[in-house]
Amino acid sequence: MTRRWLAIFLLGLCGCAAAGFSDAAGRSHPRVLVLGGTGQLGGLVVRELLASGARVVVLVRPSSDRSTLAGLTVDFVTGDLLVADDVARALRGRRVDVVVSAVRVDDGDFHFYAKMMPPLLKAARAAGVQQFIHHGAVGAGDNVKKFSGLGWERVPGIFERLKDQGEGERLLRESGIHYTIIRNARLYPVEQPPTGVARLTEDDTVLTPMTRADLARLTRECLLADACRDKTYHVRDDSLAWPATGR
Numbered sequence: 001m002t003r004r005w006l007a008i009f010l011l012g013l014c015g016c017a018a019a020g021f022s023d024a025a026g027r028s029h030p031r032v033l034v035l036g037g038t039g040q041l042g043g044l045v046v047r048e049l050l051a052s053g054a055r056v057v058v059l060v061r062p063s064s065d066r067s068t069l070a071g072l073t074v075d076f077v078t079g080d081l082l083v084a085d086d087v088a089r090a091l092r093g094r095r096v097d098v099v100v101s102a103v104r105v106d107d108g109d110f111h112f113y114a115k116m117m118p119p120l121l122k123a124a125r126a127a128g129v130q131q132f133i134h135h136g137a138v139g140a141g142d143n144v145k146k147f148s149g150l151g152w153e154r155v156p157g158i159f160e161r162l163k164d165q166g167e168g169e170r171l172l173r174e175s176g177i178h179y180t181i182i183r184n185a186r187l188y189p190v191e192q193p194p195t196g197v198a199r200l201t202e203d204d205t206v207l208t209p210m211t212r213a214d215l216a217r218l219t220r221e222c223l224l225a226d227a228c229r230d231k232t233y234h235v236r237d238d239s240l241a242w243p244a245t246g247r
Contacts, residue, residue: 021130021178021224030097030224031055033090033129035081040190041135042102043068044216049100050074052220059090082112084119091127098223099124100133110160113168121175131178131229133219134169138185138207138234141166146205169232180222181232187212188243198237206234209242 032049036042037058046069049056057075060066066076079086081103099120105112124132139147139162152158172179182200186209198214200222214237222228 021226021229029053029055031057031095032098032100032223033057033059033096035059035099035101036103036135037074038064038066038068039102039104040068041104041187041212041215044190044212045100045102045219046072046074048216048220049223052223054223057090057094057096059087081116081120084123087120088123088126091123091129094127096124096127096129098131098133099129100135100219102135102219105161108157110157110164113164113171117168117171117175121171121177124177125175129177131180131224132172132175133180133182133222133228134172135215135219136169136181136183137162137165138183139165140169140183143183143204147207173230178229180228180230182215182218182222183232183234184210184215185235186210186243187215188240195237195239197239198235200228200231200233201236202231202233203236204232204234206236208235208237209240210235210237211240 032054034042034046034049034056037046037056038060046056046058050072057077058069059077059079059081061080062078077090079090081087139152141163143166144152144159144162169181172181185207188209188211190212192211192213194211194213194217196214198210198218200218215235218235
């Protein structure tokens with residue numbers, strides 16, 4: 001018996017094989033369900049995933065503008081994230097290795113994530129989803145305490161939205177699904193090219209601007225990556241100036 005096979009045999013006996021995602025990690029074409037895939041960030045995430053060889057399914061509402069994904073080889077499932085049957089149908093009967101949420105909440109619903117996450121996570125567990133990558137917000141939940149004195153109280157509804165973001169994160173962490181939470185802050189316009197130097201950090205006091213293109217790259221790099229397993233990240237990009245108000 002060679003040393004390599006002896007090592008494998010001994011690891012199997014003691015149950016101490018390296019932890020990692022299951023067989024999906026070895027597949028060259030993971031299947032990814034993208035939520036918010038027709039949006040500005042979501043569209044870039046879809047393109048990054050496709051370029052890496054992933055097979056992508058996008059959940060869209062009947063009224064969604066799909067122009068950001070024109071010409072791309074993606075499958076569409078029609079439904080509403082707040083309708084449990086639609087979410088279950090998006091996951092039922094198909095292999096989904098990873099769910100990526102790049103959802104933009106712009107309807108003033110301060111309980112969006114509290115309502116969306118429970119049926120979504122239930123369906124994801126039933127489908128055997130191995131990783132849930134969630135794009136959230138700096139300041140979510142208790143993290144907002146790290147940024148007192150910045151004048152956020154002048155933004156109407158921001159604390160209600162951050163509380164809801166925190167509830168979504170809590171539900172994800174307690175779901176039993178391996179998660180990667182990427183909190184973003186001020187985003188440059190979608191046409192801004194990537195800097196290539198943005199990186200993920202577990203330092204939850206970091207607050208820098210970033211590009212959507214870099215966020216999409218970081219999402220792709222975390223796809224079924226053990227290094228990103230069960231982590232909550234902020235994005236650091238010290239190369240960018242804070243964008244002007246209203247951009």
